Amino acid sequence: MSLKQFKAAYQRLLEIIVFLNVVALSGVIIIGFMSRLLGSPFSWYDEVASVGLAWLTYYGAALAAAKGAHITCPSIINMAPPSIRLPVALLAEAITAAFFVLLAYTGYQVVMILEGSTLVSLTNVSLQLTQSVIPIGSALFIIAQLLRLPEVIESARGKGFVDHELEEAGIDPDSAAEGSHIDSERRATGRA
Numbered sequence: 001m002s003l004k005q006f007k008a009a010y011q012r013l014l015e016i017i018v019f020l021n022v023v024a025l026s027g028v029i030i031i032g033f034m035s036r037l038l039g040s041p042f043s044w045y046d047e048v049a050s051v052g053l054a055w056l057t058y059y060g061a062a063l064a065a066a067k068g069a070h071i072t073c074p075s076i077i078n079m080a081p082p083s084i085r086l087p088v089a090l091l092a093e094a095i096t097a098a099f100f101v102l103l104a105y106t107g108y109q110v111v112m113i114l115e116g117s118t119l120v121s122l123t124n125v126s127l128q129l130t131q132s133v134i135p136i137g138s139a140l141f142i143i144a145q146l147l148r149l150p151e152v153i154e155s156a157r158g159k160g161f162v163d164h165e166l167e168e169a170g171i172d173p174d175s176a177a178e179g180s181h182i183d184s185e186r187r188a189t190g191r192a
Contacts, residue, residue, distance in 0.1 A: 007066070007147040014063040014140065021059055025052035044121035051119075051130045058137025066144035068151065068162070078160035086156040093152060097145055100138045107134025 001009075032045035064070040072092075077085055110131055117127040155161045 003147070003150070010143065010147060011063070011066040014059065014066055014144070017059050018056065018063050021052065021056045025049065025056055028052055044119070047119050047121045054130075055133045055137075058133045059140065062137055062140035062144050065141045066147065068148055072161070074161035077156075082157050085160065086153065089152055089156040089161075093145060093149065097142055100142050100145075104135045104138035104142070107131070107138060110134060 028045065028049050032042060032049060035041045035045065061070065077088060077092075080088060111128050111134070114127040114131055119125045119127065119130065152161075
């Protein structure tokens with residue numbers, strides 16, 4: 001299995017995890033809403049929904065990292081020449097990885113401290129289970145980031161990074177760059 005195939009399979013796994021999380025969280029919200037509507041709210045709803053949202057956040061962040069769609073400033077980095085772009089991109093990747101290594105380590109410590117603790121409303125659900133998302137989600141993010149590293153290096157050395165916001169809006173990044181260049185020339189010459 002090539003790195004590209006492994007990355008695609010890993011991304012698919014994260015998509016399935018996030019999809020199942022969204023379905024489960026939606027179910028909890030619907031059940032909670034219906035129980036309140038019927039005048040008999042479940043005591044566990046708020047606690048379980050907040051845990052589900054945290055899980056969605058961590059696993060969704062790992063999926064975003066796998067797709068290269070996490071928070072970045074590609075337009076700013078693309079303004080730099082490739083000789084500067086590559087070290088800046090690698091530094092950004094290293095800082096992000098270091099943060100998630102620290103988060104995974106701290107999250108693991110939290111999970112160990114919570115041994116024997118349970119949810120308040122569901123005393124048979126361990127807090128270690130609910131908080132395990134911190135080290136697991138962090139590790140998944142780091143793996144996703146490492147799998148994207150060859151793509152990051154190629155983009156930094158080549159034409160630059162894709163601006164996913166422009167891509168989502170259906171705007172071709174090259175035509176947007178040309179349009180801003182034309183606007184700059186018009187302002188410089190005084191033509192509107």
